[in-house]
Amino acid sequence: MSMTMKDGRRRSIFATIAMPLLAILWTVPTIGLLVTSFRSREAAASTGWWTSLWEGGWTLDNYAQVLGDPSISGSLINSIVVAVPATVLPIMFAAFAAYAFTFIKFPAKDVLFIVIVALMVVPIQVAFQPMLDLLGPRGLGINGQFVAVWMLHTGFGMPLAVYILRNYMATLPHSVVESAKIDGASHFQTFWRLVAPMSSPAIAAFATLQFLWVWNDLLIAKLFLGGGENKTVIVSLQQMLGTQGQGTELLTAGAFVSMVIPMLVFFGLQRFLVRGMTAGSVKG
Amino acid sequence: MTRRHSRRTIMAGAAATAALGMTGCLQNPDQSGGSGGGGGEKYTPGDTPGPGSVSILGAFGGQEQEAFLASLEAFEADSGITIQYTPDSDFTNTIQQRAGAGDAPDIALFPQPGGMFDLAGKGMLTPIDVFLDYDQLNSTLIPGFLDSARLQGRVYGAPMRMACKSxxxxxxxxxxxxxxxxxxxxxxxxxxxxxxxxxxxxxxxxxxxxxxxxxxxxxxxxxxxxxxxxxxxxxxxxxxxxxxxxxxxxxxxxxxxxxxxxxxxxxxxxxxxxxxxxxxxxxxxxxxxxxxxxxxxxxxxxxxxxxxxxxxxxxxxxxxxxxxxxxxxxxxxxxxLGGGDLATLFTLNDDTVKVMEFLTSDAFGAEWAEAGGWLSPHRTFDPEQYSDSITRQVAEIAAGAAVFRYxxxxxxxxxxxxxxxxxxxxxxxxxxxxxxxxxxxxxxxxxx
Structure with missing residues (x-):
């Protein structure tokens, strides 16, 4: 390893040591989980995962049982059906709203924005009972269908999305939008041709957060989608537990199975998102 | 505390009433005597035809769920009723939220009586004497079980599984x-x-x-x-x-x-x-x-x-x-000392009553006993159906108890x-x- 970086600056010894150390520290729990997922229940209960190299206790049974569960493949698909619209919808609406908050003048704009930002602090738990009433048999009767969960995730994802996107759009060069206006572009054209591509880093960042949150969500999925045919993979995993928590060893394996799809999505999208970022840059 | 008549004793013929009333006295002192006019009428099959499917919410998943469903297969084939079982390891909270939103399952299997009493107090549950033969049930169960599910004189749940702790x-x-x-x-x-x-x-x-x-x-x-x-x-x-x-x-x-x-x-x-x-x-x-x-x-x-x-x-x-x-x-x-899963009824119709009758009878559970880890709360359950002699021994210990307490x-x-x-x-x-x-x-x- 050379002592200088590409641009000629010296490498900091502190950073060279601290960075890998932090990276390892942060990854240790995940590695522990991974190792435990390949160990039998007794081995995991009697010895620590770090001793597994010499203590043994390896098994593929946990994965075999999780993947052998007939409901897993169906619920993986359900999770995708839930997560994709629940990511796309809030971003779409929030991007429109953020555009309006940034580039359009209308009365009470600041007050409205403050109200939306204030909504971020409303915890989703306080809304459960009214939402169950509204979406359940006493209200719309769509509880248990995907559309109920899409609506909830969209609603509760929006305030943060509006906030992040508006703040990002405010940093975009106004001159670009103004020149588009002079050239006769409508708001619609300005949004799709200029602002949306230029905001792709913020959109990508929020999409990552929202997708992960929806994918890992247990509470909303369980209450509004139920444990029946439409259940998501997280609900499926929770259903593998017995009365006294029998089957906890399956959860470690299940966690990794449920991680696979988000990982594929992000590693697949990463390049595309980075490319979008650079392609959207503007020349002054 | 108001004491209420089981409706069955009122509906039955005069002679039968006397006889049953007396046995009721002996076996179930809390239930007899006092004022009549309880909230529930005795359910007669045919009052409300069932939709052909029954939803059940319980606390156990995994292997227990498989064994539970296996125990229901023959019943489903015979009766033509489809059972949709949903496990939830956070049952205690889920049942409160779902029942509160009017989205209760037809039948819920409570692992503890506490949450059941909350919902029974709100009038959401049907007392079991409305649709089950209380005395018959009480005579085959290990004594003391139904008392643990009693609220103000009426019993709201019947056990479908027993845990023996001592x-x-x-x-x-x-x-x-x-x-x-x-x-x-x-x-x-x-x-x-x-x-x-x-x-x-x-x-x-x-x-x-x-x-x-x-x-x-x-x-x-x-x-x-x-x-x-x-x-x-x-x-x-x-x-x-x-x-x-x-x-x-x-x-x-x-x-x-x-x-x-x-x-x-x-x-x-x-x-x-x-x-x-x-x-x-x-x-x-x-x-x-x-x-x-x-x-x-x-x-x-x-x-x-x-x-x-x-x-x-x-x-x-x-x-x-x-x-x-x-x-x-x-x-x-x-x-x-023991415990049990109590089956309770939210929706009263022909199908749910049939399922409840089966779940709480001593005929339920042969397949689960075979799979292991399950005990019937009935003294009359055939111990030969348990897969190992340890379980048979435990069942004997429970059935032979001088006193059983929840x-x-x-x-x-x-x-x-x-x-x-x-x-x-x-x-x-x-x-x-x-x-x-x-x-x-x-x-x-x-x-x-």
Missing amino acids: LIWYPKKAYEEGGYATEPATMQELYEITDQMKADGIAPWSDGWGSDQATGWVGTDWIEEFMLRVHGPVVYDDWTKHRLPFNAPEVVEVFDIVGELLKGEGNVLGGTNAIINTPFSEAPLPLFGEPPQAMLVRQGNFVTGFFPEDVVANMDEEVGVYAMPTWEGGFDGQPI DGSDLMPTAVGAGSFWKGMVEWLQGAKTSQEVCDEIEAGWPK
Whole structure:
């Protein structure tokens, strides 16, 4: 390893040591989980995962049982059906709203924005009972269908999305939008041709957060989608537990199975998102 | 307390009424006498035709779910009813939220009576005497079960599974090699055996209380077991129903007796720290080590599900069990502490009634018994259907009990039974508080 970086600056010894150390520290729990997922229940209960190299206790049974569960493949698909619209919808609406908050003048704009930002602090738990009433048999009767969960995730994802996107759009060069206006572009054209591509880093960042949150969500999925045919993979995993928590060893394996799809999505999208970022840059 | 007639006694013919009324008196004193005019009419099949499918919400998933569904297959084929079972390990909260939003399942299987009483009090549940033959059911069940599901004179749930808690497990081979007696008649005799073990250089007991947010429930079981043994069922009932204050001298005495066992030098493997830090599911593992590090575990029948796989494969040769013996100078009969899943009805129609009849009958569960880890709450359940002789032995212990009592912490208000009692046990075991202090605190926190 050379002592200088590409641009000629010296490498900091502190950073060279601290960075890998932090990276390892942060990854240790995940590695522990991974190792435990390949160990039998007794081995995991009697010895620590770090001793597994010499203590043994390896098994593929946990994965075999999780993947052998007939409901897993169906619920993986359900999770995708839930997560994709629940990511796309809030971003779409929030991007429109953020555009309006940034580039359009209308009365009470600041007050409205403050109200939306204030909504971020409303915890989703306080809304459960009214939402169950509204979406359940006493209200719309769509509880248990995907559309109920899409609506909830969209609603509760929006305030943060509006906030992040508006703040990002405010940093975009106004001159670009103004020149588009002079050239006769409508708001619609300005949004799709200029602002949306230029905001792709913020959109990508929020999409990552929202997708992960929806994918890992247990509470909303369980209450509004139920444990029946439409259940998501997280609900499926929770259903593998017995009365006294029998089957906890399956959860470690299940966690990794449920991680696979988000990982594929992000590693697949990463390049595309980075490319979008650079392609959207503007020349002054 | 208002006492209500079972509607069946009103509807039946005059002669039958007299006869049944009398048997009802003998078996079910709370139900007979007093004013009539209860809320529920006796359900007659045909009143409300069913939609052909019944939804059930329960707390157990995984292998238990598979065995449960297997036990229902033949019934579904015969009756043409489809059963949709949804497990939820957070059952206690889910049922409250779903019922509150009008989205209750047709049938719910409550693992503890506490949450059931909440919903029954709101009038959401149908008392079982409306659609089940109460006396018939009571005559085959282990006595005392239905009383645990009684609220203001009416019973809202019938058990479909039993947990038997007063069991002491030991590793058969090592135990027999050590030459220890397997049938202590009293706890005092058992203490002599444990002294022998200590002299042989092995810790007699292994215990674990760890259970995430529920840590401490194993401790409450210890107290309940000794309350039942030292003071007998009458005092026990007074205690769980709060007719006896929690800090009564009887209760404090029991805390001290349990303390002598659990906190005694060398009694429990690893001492009190190990008890708190070991998950209850891992307590039996030291029994089956090479060589065993401990000899005895007191835990319910469900603990067999946490034994090592090679032991489970060879249950009858590897594992021995006996009932936790009586207390010399205490209650004479053999008491058994237990629990059960209570089936309750939200939606009343032909199909749900048929499912309830089957679930709560002694005909239910042959497949589950075969799969293991399940006990029928019925004395009349054919023990040959259990897959190993250990389970048969446990069933015998439960059926032969002089008194059967429901787990006391499940009967107490949630703030105590699933709160201050658990927490108090942990503080008490750690030695942060004395028996008297803990009991005073729990008493002070009892909901008025």
